[in-house]
Amino acid sequence: MMMTARGSPRINLLQSKVSQSKLSPKGRVTKRHGSSSKVRASWNPELEKSLVDLLHDHNTPEYKGQNGWSSDTWNKIVKKFHENNPYVSYTKLQVQEKEKELKRVYKMLKEARQQSGVSWNEKRWMIETEPELWDNLIISFPKIGKFRTKGFPLFDALGELYDGTNSRGHIQLHLHSAIPASISISCSGDRS
Known part of the structure; x- marks a missing residue:
């Protein structure tokens, strides 16, 4: 058994390692040299869907500018996200990072789907494709490998959000927000 004296280099080293990382209810916080940085939030498919639903709810000119959602809108989205999912506590930055990640995955899969075969x-x-084509896809899109066996059910919803189209390429019109309730729209091909 190795004994160490109080204040020895070994004790100091052990104590510093213990104080470097501590767990918090918001996720693991790592402290180094007086600064702290958060580790990525842990997301599941239900939380991702909840976020995408909120992004759809705030996908109007009232909430968005040319460069995306305003800071105030992000604050509203994060607040509503926490109301809908009270068991998580993510920062605004963590929620924004998840939105960026979902957008990158959507764009990657969209481009991959356009490949021949x-x-x-x-x-x-x-x-779905032949194994040889999967190998080529992974060369072209290094992060696509996990989708060889895993689905991405948010693809259509993200297509509507970012492109205004569904998976078949049809443009989705969100007329309900632009047309007063007193106006009736007929979609029949009849032009009399």
Whole structure:
């Protein structure tokens, strides 16, 4: 058994390692040299869907400018997100980072789907192709590998959000926000 004296270099080293990282209810916080940085938030599919639903709710000119959602809108989104999911506590930055990640994944899958020999399984929300083509996709899109066996059910919702289209390329019109309730719209092809 190795004994160390109080104040020895070994005790000091052990104590400093213990004080360097502590757990908090908001996630793991790592402290180094007087600064702290948060580790990425832990997201699951339900939380991702909750965020995407809120982004859809705030996808109007009232909340968005040319460069995306305003800071005030992000504050509203984060507040509503926490009201809907009281068991998590993410910072505004963590929520914004998740939105950016979802957008990157959407754009990657959208581009991959356009490659020759690649198809999209609507029921499983997955890319389907031959193993050799998967190898090529992974070379072109290094982060796509996990979607070889994992679906991405948010693809259509993100397409509507970022492109205004669904998975089949049809433009989605959100007429309900632009047309007063007193106006009736007929969508029949009849022009009499």
